[in-house]
Amino acid sequence: MTEPAQLISDMGRKARSAFSILTGVSDAQKSAALTAAARQLRAHQDSILAANQRDMASARDRDLTDAMLDRLMIDADRLEAIAAAVEHVAVLPDPVGQVIDRTERPNGLVMERVRVPLGVIGIIYESRPNVTADAAALALRSGNAVILRGGSEAIQSNGAIHAAMVAGVVEAGLPADAIQLVQTTDRAAVGAMLKAAGLIDIIIPRGGKSLVKRVQDEARVPVLAHLDGICHSYIGKDADPDKALAIAVNAKMRRTGICGAMETLLIDQDYPAPGALVRALLESGCEVRGDDSILELDERIVPAEASDWDTEYLAPVLSVAMVNGVDEALDHIADHGSHHTDVIVTEDSAMAEKFILRADSAIVMHNTSSQFADGGEFGLGAEIGISTGRLHARGPVALEGLTTYKWVVRGTGQVRA
The missing domain is CATH 3.40.309.10 (Aldehyde Dehydrogenase; Chain A, domain 2)
Known part of the structure; x- marks a missing residue:
């Protein structure tokens, strides 16, 4: 088995290559990929529910709390809600390329701030297998590649949902490596993600206090998170x-x-x-x-x-x-x-x-x-989490929160004296 550090390095390079391809993909192509992914989620219902039953049985053997079991459980209704959320993201306005503001300087230069993807996003989460679909959908729609690392308690469910999502992405002609899932339960993989500066551009933890605190303490890349929901x-x-x-x-x-x-x-x-x-x-x-x-x-x-x-x-x-x-x-x-x-x-x-x-x-x-307090209720489609920080994004983080901006300056031959 590949060592966790090497595994994450390989996944990071593949994600970077996929991101390069996504920068040239049209809004219509991204939307079509997510529509196909939703269709594949429904088509894979039997395998996803069977995988979740295996996770639930293991969780009960481990005496997980009722709250944790509720977060982990998928039934037909919840799977339909997951697929519908992916479809909803598919039809949301694409934030990439939006002009945030525009000014014209006295010398005739036109300055614009334009939304662009963050790049490669690493998402570390626990319990909720719906995050696998939500995070993948939001990342792809906003032009980002994503590396997903779910909790060990949902390893089977996450794998089945990921397989369905990738099937839809590939069906639409986009790279499979745009959505990758870390399929090892070795906790060293989390540490490797946190240290993957240059390969992963931002880490988003979604889970309990101990997970988020570890991410905030150890990360060598920017973190978008909330620690508690008091x-x-x-x-x-x-x-x-x-x-x-x-x-x-x-x-x-x-x-x-x-x-x-x-x-x-x-x-x-x-x-x-x-x-x-x-x-x-x-x-x-x-x-x-x-x-x-x-x-x-x-x-x-x-x-x-x-x-x-x-x-x-x-x-x-x-x-x-x-x-x-x-x-x-x-x-x-x-x-x-x-x-x-x-x-x-x-x-x-x-x-x-x-x-x-x-x-x-x-x-x-x-x-x-x-x-x-939920991105869907805010009209944002699926959310990737709630940010309680003061920088970049705050509150429900959805498509816009997964973009940054660059300055575009247009001239007509001006030179600086």
Whole structure:
């Protein structure tokens, strides 16, 4: 077997060659390749679902959590959603070649900033086999070559999805090496990707805190990532009780294992119906861990520990605190949040605008559920992840986030004095 460092080096060179070809590929060709890939995903349904069943059986033997099993599982409906997402990316506007801005200098030179692909993208992810299709589709549509390294728990599923995607790409006449999958579970392959400067242009990790921290600590190439999804919802004193209840339950319980799930609920001390909020969450199957004021609302509430305010549960567990106004809510979020997604529920528009202005998060929401923190819900098609950094891309990263720009200067013979 090829050593991981040599394997990644070989894959990087192949990806660089494929990227060179992609720079000359038309928008119509990229779109046709993804349409064919979606068709192949559906055609390979039996093999993909069988591969996923093998992964699920292995995961149960390893006692993976229910949240991890939910992320790993593919059924016919989820596979159809994966194929539909690839089709949606196929018809999105191509960002490559878009003119961001244009100016004409006094000497007649015309300056343009034009979107171009990033190059070769390395994506390291866990659990979710749909990322294999989403990442491949977004990378190809934006003119990038991609090297995918999924988690060992999804090795069979990822391989089957990758095979279907490549079949579609090749059917459309594009290079198979545009979408490559690292098919070894050796963790040294991750280290090799992180050190592949000159072959890989950017690394995007998508997974748990330990994975993302390792990538950020060890990478010798740029990283686009978020470490935690500690999302807050603040129920203001003027919140509509019906909206507040529906939003809180949905934000926590619709899917507890996604990064946009609410992990902390902040309730204004002057909100008139805190007990109803907490009871609704408890009755939906959520464990509530509260501060002293919240503990008084229901005997089923568990005392919160200091660590709870800094925990991404990814499970039906929620920390709840009572706060004195929007400023205290914002201070709590600043101290304990992860700059992912934070929500205010209020009918006071001035309070909402204050929260939106001051909350230092990649996504800030008013009167809606944090579960909408998803590229598809933003109209971006599939997403490659949520970025909580401040450079390059922020929030859901989709096609535009996988491009950079170059300056194009057009003259008519000007020379500089």
